[in-house]
Amino acid sequence: MTNCFILLAAGKGKRFKSNNPKQFTNYINKPLFMHSVDKAIKSKLFKSIIIVSNIPIKSIKDKSIKVIKGGRERYQSSQKALNFIKNKRFTNVFIHDAARPNFSIKLLKKLNDNLRNNKAVIPYIKTENSTKYKKGNSLQNLDRDKIIFTQTPQCFDFKTIYKLSKLNKLSVTDEASLFLNYKKKIKFIKGEENNFKITTKSDLEKLNIKSFYGIGFDIHRLIKNKKLYLGGLKIPFHSGLQGHSDGDVVVHAIIDGLLGAMRKMDIGTLYPSNKSKFKNIRSPNMLSPILKNLDKEGYFINNIDINLICERPKVSKYRKKIIASLSNLLNVNKDQINLKGKTVEKLGLIGKEEAIACEAIVALNYA
Numbered sequence: 001m002t003n004c005f006i007l008l009a010a011g012k013g014k015r016f017k018s019n020n021p022k023q024f025t026n027y028i029n030k031p032l033f034m035h036s037v038d039k040a041i042k043s044k045l046f047k048s049i050i051i052v053s054n055i056p057i058k059s060i061k062d063k064s065i066k067v068i069k070g071g072r073e074r075y076q077s078s079q080k081a082l083n084f085i086k087n088k089r090f091t092n093v094f095i096h097d098a099a100r101p102n103f104s105i106k107l108l109k110k111l112n113d114n115l116r117n118n119k120a121v122i123p124y125i126k127t128e129n130s131t132k133y134k135k136g137n138s139l140q141n142l143d144r145d146k147i148i149f150t151q152t153p154q155c156f157d158f159k160t161i162y163k164l165s166k167l168n169k170l171s172v173t174d175e176a177s178l179f180l181n182y183k184k185k186i187k188f189i190k191g192e193e194n195n196f197k198i199t200t201k202s203d204l205e206k207l208n209i210k211s212f213y214g215i216g217f218d219i220h221r222l223i224k225n226k227k228l229y230l231g232g233l234k235i236p237f238h239s240g241l242q243g244h245s246d247g248d249v250v251v252h253a254i255i256d257g258l259l260g261a262m263r264k265m266d267i268g269t270l271y272p273s274n275k276s277k278f279k280n281i282r283s284p285n286m287l288s289p290i291l292k293n294l295d296k297e298g299y300f301i302n303n304i305d306i307n308l309i310c311e312r313p314k315v316s317k318y319r320k321k322i323i324a325s326l327s328n329l330l331n332v333n334k335d336q337i338n339l340k341g342k343t344v345e346k347l348g349l350i351g352k353e354e355a356i357a358c359e360a361i362v363a364l365n366y367a
C-alpha cells in the first residue's frame with residue numbers, strides 16, 4: 001500500500017488581509033505550510049508529497065517532495081494534483097489544506113488505519129453553538145446534534161477519488177463533498193479541536209501553546225595545548241577548556257537548559273564522563289541527539305538567553321559569530337538567541353583566565 005500526501009497551498013486567503021499569503025506566513029518558527037509537510041514526513045506514511053502552490057517554493061530540497069502549480073479554485077488545484085500523480089501507482093491519497101497546520105501525526109495514523117476497509121475517511125468535529133440555517137428571508141433552527149464539520153486531511157482510495165474528481169465541475173470546498181455529491185460511502189472519524197483552519201490573522205494566536213523553561217550552567221578549567229570552542233566556534237586563545245569532551249561551556253549549558261525544559265535530567269546522566277566512548281566528543285555531537293528528541297516530542301525552541309562569563313576572550317568581539325554558529329547548530333533563527341558577555345572583576349579562577357563559565361536559559365514551546 002503506497003500513500004501520497006497532497007498539500008493544497010494555492011489559496012489566495014482574502015480574509016487574511018496580507019500581501020504574503022497565509023500559507024507562507026511565519027507560524028511557530030516556520031512557514032505555516034511547512035508544519036503539514038514536516039508532519040507528513042515524520043509520520044513515515046507517505047512515499048511522496050505534492051505541494052500545490054501558485055508561488056514557487058525554493059527551500060524544498062527533499063526529492064520525495066514535488067511542488068506543482070495550482071488552479072484558480074481549490075477543487076481545480078486538487079484535480080491538478082490528482083492528475084499529476086495518476087500514473088504513479090499510489091493506492092491511497094491524503095488531501096490536506098495548508099491552512100490547517102495543527103493536526104496531529106496521531107490523526108494521520110488513525111486515518112490511515114481506517115483506510116484499510118474504506119474508500120474515504122474524513123475527520124469531523126461537532127459544535128456546541130446553537131445553529132441556524134438561512135432559507136430565503138427567514139432563519140430555521142437546526143439540530144446541532146445532527147451537524148458535523150469536516151476537516152482535512154481527508155484520505156481516499158486513489159482510483160475512486162480520481163474518477164470522481166475528473167467528473168466534477170462544481171466548486172466543492174472539500175473532497176468529502178465530492179463523495180457525498182456522488183452518493184459514495186464515507187467513513188467519518190473524530191477530528192481534532194486544534195485542527196482549526198487559519199482564516200484570519202487572529203487565528204494565528206488561537207492555538208493553546210504551553211511553555212517550558214530550563215536553566216543550564218557549566219564551568220571548565222582552561223588548560224594549555226587545547227583548542228578553545230565556545231558555542232561550537234573555534235576561537236584563537238592561549239588555552240582551551242579542559243574536559244572529557246571539547247569543554248564547550250556554551251553548548252553544555254544550552255544542553256542542560258534544553259534537558260531541563262524537557263524534564264529529562266542533565267548532561268552528566270546522558271554523557272557520563274567515565275564512559276570512554278564519549279572521550280574527546282565534540283559538543284555539537286552531544287547536542288544533535290537531544291535536538292532530534294526535542295523535535296520528535298513536538299517541542300520548539302522559542303528563545304535562548306546566554307551569559308558567557310570570562311575575562312577574555314572578549315565576548316563582544318565574537319558575539320555575532322557565536323550566535324551564527326549556535327543558530328546553525330540549533331536550527332533556529334539568530335534573533336532567537338541572545339548572548340551576553342560578563343567579566344568577574346578579575347576575581348577568582350575566571351578572573352585569572354583559568355576558567356570559563358556559562359549559564360543559559362532556554363524557553364521551549366509545545367503545541
Ligand code: ZN
Nearest residue numbers: 218247249252
Ligand atoms: Zn561541560
